[in-house]
Amino acid sequence: MSSIQENVKAYAARFAGDSKKPADRKLSAHLKALEAESIHIIREVAAEFERPVMLYSIGKDSAVMLHLALKAFYPAKPPFPLQHVDTTFKFGDMITFRDALAEELGLEIRVEINEDAIARGVNPWDSGSQLHTQILKTEALRSAMNRHKYDAAFGGARRDEEKSRAKERIFSFRDSNHGWDPKNQRPELWRNYNTKIKKGESIRVFPLSNWTELDIWQYILEQDIPIVPLYLAGHRPVVERDGQLIMVDDDRLPLKEGETPELKMVRFRTLGCYPLTGAIESTAQSLEEIVLEMLTARTSERSGRLIDHDEAGSMEKKKREGYF
Amino acid sequence: MNIQAKRDEVIERLTHSGGRGVLRFLTCGSVDDGKSTLIGRLLYDSKLLFEDQLNVLERDSRKHGTAGDEIDFALLLDGLEAEREQGITIDVAYRFFATEKRKFVVADTPGHEQYTRNMATGASTADVAVILIDARKGVLVQTLRHTYIARMMGIRHIVLAVNKMDLADNSRGRFHEIVAEYLKSADALGFESITPIPMSARFGDNVTCRSEAMSWHTGPTLLEYLEDLDLDTELRSEPFRMPVQWVNRPNLNFRGYSGMIVSGKVSVGDAIVVAQSGLAANVSRIVTADGDLETATAGDAVTLVLNQEIDISRGDVLASAEQRPEVSDQFAAEILWMANDDLLPGRSYLLKIGTATTPATITTLKHRVDINTYEKQPSRKLEMNGIGFCNVSTARPIAFDPFREVRDTGSFILIDRFTNQTVGGGMIEFGLRRASNIHTQAMDVSKERRSQIKGQKPTLLWFTGLSGAGKSTVANIVERKLAEAGLHTYSLDGDNVRHGLNRDLGFTDGDRVENIRRIGEVGKLFVDAGLLVTCSFISPFRSERRMVRELVDDGEFVEVFVDTPLDVCMQRDVKGLYKKAQAGEIKNFTGLDSPYEEPEAPEIRLDTSKLSAEEAADQVISHLRERGRLG
Ligand SMILES: Nc1nc2c(ncn2[C@@H]2O[C@H](COP(=O)(O)OP(=O)(O)O)[C@@H](O)[C@H]2O)c(=O)[nH]1
Numbered sequence: 001m002s003s004i005q006e007n008v009k010a011y012a013a014r015f016a017g018d019s020k021k022p023a024d025r026k027l028s029a030h031l032k033a034l035e036a037e038s039i040h041i042i043r044e045v046a047a048e049f050e051r052p053v054m055l056y057s058i059g060k061d062s063a064v065m066l067h068l069a070l071k072a073f074y075p076a077k078p079p080f081p082l083q084h085v086d087t088t089f090k091f092g093d094m095i096t097f098r099d100a101l102a103e104e105l106g107l108e109i110r111v112e113i114n115e116d117a118i119a120r121g122v123n124p125w126d127s128g129s130q131l132h133t134q135i136l137k138t139e140a141l142r143s144a145m146n147r148h149k150y151d152a153a154f155g156g157a158r159r160d161e162e163k164s165r166a167k168e169r170i171f172s173f174r175d176s177n178h179g180w181d182p183k184n185q186r187p188e189l190w191r192n193y194n195t196k197i198k199k200g201e202s203i204r205v206f207p208l209s210n211w212t213e214l215d216i217w218q219y220i221l222e223q224d225i226p227i228v229p230l231y232l233a234g235h236r237p238v239v240e241r242d243g244q245l246i247m248v249d250d251d252r253l254p255l256k257e258g259e260t261p262e263l264k265m266v267r268f269r270t271l272g273c274y275p276l277t278g279a280i281e282s283t284a285q286s287l288e289e290i291v292l293e294m295l296t297a298r299t300s301e302r303s304g305r306l307i308d309h310d311e312a313g314s315m316e317k318k319k320r321e322g323y324f
Numbered sequence: 325m326n327i328q329a330k331r332d333e334v335i336e337r338l339t340h341s342g343g344r345g346v347l348r349f350l351t352c353g354s355v356d357d358g359k360s361t362l363i364g365r366l367l368y369d370s371k372l373l374f375e376d377q378l379n380v381l382e383r384d385s386r387k388h389g390t391a392g393d394e395i396d397f398a399l400l401l402d403g404l405e406a407e408r409e410q411g412i413t414i415d416v417a418y419r420f421f422a423t424e425k426r427k428f429v430v431a432d433t434p435g436h437e438q439y440t441r442n443m444a445t446g447a448s449t450a451d452v453a454v455i456l457i458d459a460r461k462g463v464l465v466q467t468l469r470h471t472y473i474a475r476m477m478g479i480r481h482i483v484l485a486v487n488k489m490d491l492a493d494n495s496r497g498r499f500h501e502i503v504a505e506y507l508k509s510a511d512a513l514g515f516e517s518i519t520p521i522p523m524s525a526r527f528g529d530n531v532t533c534r535s536e537a538m539s540w541h542t543g544p545t546l547l548e549y550l551e552d553l554d555l556d557t558e559l560r561s562e563p564f565r566m567p568v569q570w571v572n573r574p575n576l577n578f579r580g581y582s583g584m585i586v587s588g589k590v591s592v593g594d595a596i597v598v599a600q601s602g603l604a605a606n607v608s609r610i611v612t613a614d615g616d617l618e619t620a621t622a623g624d625a626v627t628l629v630l631n632q633e634i635d636i637s638r639g640d641v642l643a644s645a646e647q648r649p650e651v652s653d654q655f656a657a658e659i660l661w662m663a664n665d666d667l668l669p670g671r672s673y674l675l676k677i678g679t680a681t682t683p684a685t686i687t688t689l690k691h692r693v694d695i696n697t698y699e700k701q702p703s704r705k706l707e708m709n710g711i712g713f714c715n716v717s718t719a720r721p722i723a724f725d726p727f728r729e730v731r732d733t734g735s736f737i738l739i740d741r742f743t744n745q746t747v748g749g750g751m752i753e754f755g756l757r758r759a760s761n762i763h764t765q766a767m768d769v770s771k772e773r774r775s776q777i778k779g780q781k782p783t784l785l786w787f788t789g790l791s792g793a794g795k796s797t798v799a800n801i802v803e804r805k806l807a808e809a810g811l812h813t814y815s816l817d818g819d820n821v822r823h824g825l826n827r828d829l830g831f832t833d834g835d836r837v838e839n840i841r842r843i844g845e846v847g848k849l850f851v852d853a854g855l856l857v858t859c860s861f862i863s864p865f866r867s868e869r870r871m872v873r874e875l876v877d878d879g880e881f882v883e884v885f886v887d888t889p890l891d892v893c894m895q896r897d898v899k900g901l902y903k904k905a906q907a908g909e910i911k912n913f914t915g916l917d918s919p920y921e922e923p924e925a926p927e928i929r930l931d932t933s934k935l936s937a938e939e940a941a942d943q944v945i946s947h948l949r950e951r952g953r954l955g
Contacts (some may be wrong), residue, residue: 015613018578023615028335029345030427032624040584043569047638047679072582072625074613076574161417166417169445185415187441187662189448189477189749191584192676192737196744210429212420222335288334324640 004093005100007226012104018075034159038065038207039072040191041170042154045205046072046079048195050151055141056082056109058094059271060227061156061208065218067225068207069154070105081108083144083153087119087136089273091249097228113145124275125254132273142178145202152195152203160212170209176200214294221287230268231290233282237261244278332855344426349551350446350474354435354455354466358487362456362525362904363430366547367421369532415439416446425551427717435466440473440709441662444749447477448735451555451727454483454546459492459522463505465880471506472695475513476658476711476751478731483549484520490527506937521546545814563647564588564596565725565733568640569677572627580627581636583679586732587725588644589621590628595645598636599723604645605630628743639680641723641733649733653721654756658693659686660711663747670837672871673747675718677736683719683874684738685841690714704834712770715756719874727751742866742921774854778812779930782851784876787860788869788923789886790915791901793891794932794940795860798886801941803858811954814850816843816859816939831912837868842872844872856953864920879951885926890915892933 013295021284027035045052054069056062069078084098114122117135124132145153159166169185171193186194197203208216222225237248238258246253248261253275266279267290284290351357419430431446433439447453451473457467474482484506490500503520510518520540521530523546529535532547544552565587572580590607591594594805597604608628610617620626628642636642643649661667667686675684692703692712706712727734757849775782785802787795796817803813822829826842831833840863850857863869873881893915894902905913923929928947930940948954 019615020609023612023617025614026612033346036584036623036625040569042680043582043625047570071613072338073570073572074611074627075578153774160420166419167415182415185379185442186746187445187749189445189737189746190735191449191586191732192678192735194676194739194744195747196674198744210418210420212422214422218335223580286330287705288330291334 001131002096002100004097004226004229005104007187008097008100008104011224011226012101012106014200014308015070015074015077015105025223027222028218031215034211034215035068037191037210038068041193041205041207042069042072042078044193044195045152045154046182047201049203050252051148051150052080052152052154053083053110053148053150054078054080054154055083055156056098057156057271058084058090058098058228059152060216060220060231061158063225063227064157065208066101066155066221067223077105077107081110083112083148083150085137085140085144086111086113087126087132087140087273088113089132089252089275091230091247091271091274091277093230094228094271097226101226110144110148112140112147114140114143122275123252132276145178150202151197151306152205154205154207156208157206158211158213158216159206159209168206168209170206171195172204172206173197174202174204178202180204207277214291217287217294219290221291228271230271232287233265233267233285233289235263236266236279238264238266238279245281247274247279248278249274344477344551346427346429347452347553347555348429348431348450349452349454349550350431350433350443350450350479351454351456352433352435352443352470352474352484353487354445354464357435357456357458358525359432359435359456360847362454362485362487362523362531362546363419363432365525365528365531366428366430367419368396369528369756375618415442423547423551428550435470437466437709438471440469441660442662443470443473444477444662447474447479448478448749450477451475452481452483452550452553453479454485456485457502457506459486459488459498459502462502463509467506468509468698469695471510471513472693472698472711473660475515476660477749478727478735478751480516481553482515482518483511483546484518485546486520486522487525488525489522489529489535489538492580494522496522496534496538496540499541512698519543519549519550519901562587562730563649563725564590564594564642564644565649565679565730566590566626566628566642567733568636568638568642569679571637578629580609580629581624581642582627583642584625585622587622587730589619590621590644591620591878595818596628596630596642597645597648598634599641599643599649599651600721601635601640603634603636605632605634607631637771639678641678641680643680643723649723649725649730650755651723652755652757653718654687655724656690656749656753656756657714657716657736658727658753659706659714659716659738659748659750660858661706661708661748663745664708665740665747666708666833667710667712667748668834668837669704669714670834670841671865671867672741672874673867674739674741675716675722675736675750676739677722677724680722682722683741683871685717685871686714687717689713704832713753714750716750724752724755726754740867741870771854774852778854780811780854780856781879781953781955782854783856783880783882783953784847784851784872785856785858785882785884785944785948786847786863786869786872787884787886788863788926789859790890790893790920791862791913792896792898793886794884794930795862795887797937798884798930798932798940799858799860799945801937802944805941805945806856806954809857809954812854813856813858815858815860816847816850817858820845831910831918833865833912833918836864840865840868840872844868844875847872848875851880856948862914862920864914864918866921869923879953882928882947882951883923883926884928884930885923886930886932886940887922888932 029318036041045224157165238245239261267282268279284293334442351359417432422429433443433446453651486502499522520645522541523530530545564582566585568581568583570582572582592607594607609629610620669686669689672683690713691700725733734752735744736750740747787799789795803815806813826839829839847857905908905916914920
């Protein structure tokens with residue numbers, strides 16, 4: 001059994017059945033408050049919607065979001081499936097991790113792939129990051145939403161990630177085309193969420209809205225949540241491209257002239273499609289070391305993701321078109 | 325160093341920042357008072373800006389900035405494209421920073437009156453409001469408005485940030501003058517504390533560092549104040565309340581009630597009651613995925629297991645047996661209206677309080693508040709951003725506390741039943757009477773008995789359509805045919821209602837709503853009497869027709885849409901009303917200067933341009949026969 005499988009198995013055992021033992025885990029005051037807020041949000045959605053789903057992207061934010069869902073309904077299982085939008089260009093370890101988790105926890109994970117576009121040869125290096133994201137991510141997400149008729153979808157976005165997210169509600173209304181109208185958001189008062197929608201409309205729900213990147217890491221540490229090993233430093237083959245360290249995760253990545261993969265000690269702060277996700281050089285091989293590194297970090301998280309750099313305000317534009 | 329020791333060290337370092345939990349505060353002020361500059365300054369000084377964010381900031385400062393060659397902190401915050409271009413702030417933005425003592429969530433809210441609802445959104449989850457004043461301008465109407473909204477949404481602490489002191493010679497006299505002026509109005513609102521601080525956001529004076537230029541200021545800097553404010557003690561002494569969100573029942577051996585404790589605390593063994601039903605039990609376990617707890621307090625999301633099975637579902641409030649919330653279907657509340665369409669007394673909205681949702685109407689609008697002067701004014705409606713004191717009536721009794729005592733069980737939102745928009749926010753002041761559900765006198769003769777005798781199923785046939793569509797004509801034939809068949813009927817229409825019961829009502833939107841409400845109630849009584857009732861009223865609004873539908877039982881309401889196009893009605897113009905309306909002699913005429921909202925899913929649609937009145941009536945009768953309503 002691989003170490004991923006072992007970790008995930010031990011994790012799943014924590015949620016199997018009503019243990020009746022006294023509480024043994026401590027949680028820092030601010031994380032306890034954030035956790036309770038998120039659990040409250042997740043339960044509201046489960047209670048008020050007919051076809052909720054949790055968008056699960058395998059990253060650390062998704063790991064925390066799923067953990068919160070497991071806690072919210074313990075000792076029962078979360079009463080909704082997980083949905084992964086797979087561009088087929090994810091890191092191999094991510095897929096191994098995803099499948100192990102679904103199996104051990106006994107949860108349904110639905111995987112959406114835009115097979116049509118893959119067959120036409122859409123990929124990040126020829127199509128460019130914008131088109132790649134639009135077709136393999138945004139379009140696939142929309143078709144998953146339509147096919148399964150989800151009326152509510154949890155996403156792991158945080159308000160500290162990006163400027164337009166800083167302004168988004170926790171319950172974010174989407175019209176029947178999945179579009180977001182930033183100028184006409186519903187007021188959101190107290191902890192009282194309006195969950196009413198018409199047929200065909202949906203709500204995106206962001207239970208991690210008020211968490212920061214540091215909160216996420218601290219929570220993973222204090223709660224012992226398994227994450228994809230790529231977050232920890234290891235020797236990996238990378239090439240330097242446009243100032244970013246790109247990992248050669250499989251042999252599909254076409255190497256440009258003069259590029260030879262080099263083994264470097266790197267880790268990832270965020271995980272997406274491997275050709276679009278920059279690694280950072282680091283020796284942090286444990287969660288503790290990651291957090292220490294974070295405490296002195298000077299570069300914000302999403303800069304490791306190429307899609308945000310295309311133009312100012314790019315995220316808002318993507319969201320209006322239905323990007324998560 | 326072994327792993328455990330390293331982990332302890334890291335957690336120690338992390339909780340060091342955040343040991344006091346999170347403080348949520350709101351900043352508000354009118355445009356250009358320096359709100360964005362202030363928050364940008366807090367982020368900058370607490371070294372929370374990352375390198376790449378700084379680069380973008382410098383680039384944007386050159387492009388759109390207003391601070392000359394210096395960094396324009398305001399650009400850090402205006403997230404939406406339109407806002408960046410127009411330099412305005414239309415929605416709340418949330419920002420995060422931390423110091424060694426505490427973590428902070430800042431809600432940066434817009435100042436314009438038209439965005440009041442966005443400010444209310446930010447205020448509703450904040451513990452403190454930082455109200456900015458430009459020292460040169462002093463207290464403005466906006467200042468008082470923002471203060472009022474802060475208090476209304478439940479904020480108990482105010483910081484009066486008198487900004488741009490550098491442009492007012494850092495004058496102590498000017499500062500005191502502004503503070504005195506402010507307190508004249510704000511004192512009456514009953515805040516727990518008001519803390520004035522003179523500052524200059526642009527240069528950082530008294531934001532995070534003490535000001536040399538204003539050494540006369542002996543109070544705290546803004547950051548010192550925010551770091552030291554003690555909130556914990558406030559929550560704990562309140563009575564235990566937990567609205568049930570979810571009944572957790574994975575198997576026959578486990579039944580738990582999940583929710584967030586919104587007030588007070590609960591321990592294993594405590595006696596609790598279901599507020600609405602009065603059923604009692606004791607807490608036998610407090611379950612979390614990390615293990616069972618002995619005690620849980622306000623702000624915890626838990627699952628309670630009780631020592632006996634009692635009927636509990638989502639929407640119920642679990643409460644301390646000694647200090648119970650009120651339970652009533654009538655109460656007085658302050659309401660902030662947030663929709664383009666006016667609030668209309670009598671119209672049915674959905675009211676969501678805690679985890680319970682129920683239809684509700686505003687029965688009376690007692691007065692409105694001029695939010696700029698705090699004056700009470702009589703009014704019959706409430707427009708966007710208006711604030712009014714109202715009596716509210718709900719379809720089912722709800723459990724609540726006065727808002728001033730418990731924020732979560734004292735507040736509700738109102739949702740429009742057709743657009744689904746959040747149209748109002750309400751703060752409950754006090755209950756008006758005990759719930760009447762227990763006192764309904766049981767009658768020996770029931771609706772079923774009455775209709776059995778008549779050999780029919782009571783039905784409310786609701787004819788809606790434009791003036792001149794043919795509602796009364798068709799209804800009249802229907803009633804005649806039913807009577808000929810030996811069935812028991814009654815009919816309500818404009819003539820027999822407008823002249824008596826509703827003599828006092830005119831044709832404004834508000835009066836139309838009340839008109840239909842009363843007719844609905846009368847129709848309900850006739851249905852209770854076991855009759856087949858025809859009602860012919862234009863009834864232009866979907867919400868009111870829906871309200872009537874909900875007054876009677878399933879299947880008893882039959883909506884008949886007499887679908888005649890406007891031009892046909894105008895051509896017919898039997899009573900000459902369209903002519904008069906076009907000549908301006910009648911105001912608010914449906915179809916002309918007052919809207920008609922077509923039914924979306926009527927039970928029957930009559931196309932009178934294709935059918936004769938006789939044929940239309942037959943269509944109605946066969947519908948009734950098919951549904952088994954005619955015995
Ligand atoms: N002299 C001076 N100017 C300030 C101060 N605070 C803000 N400003 C300037 O006032 C203008 C409006 O500030 P901004 O933060 O955008 O205001 P907002 O609309 O309230 O967010 C900008 O040009 C700021 O540089 C201050 O304390 N002193």
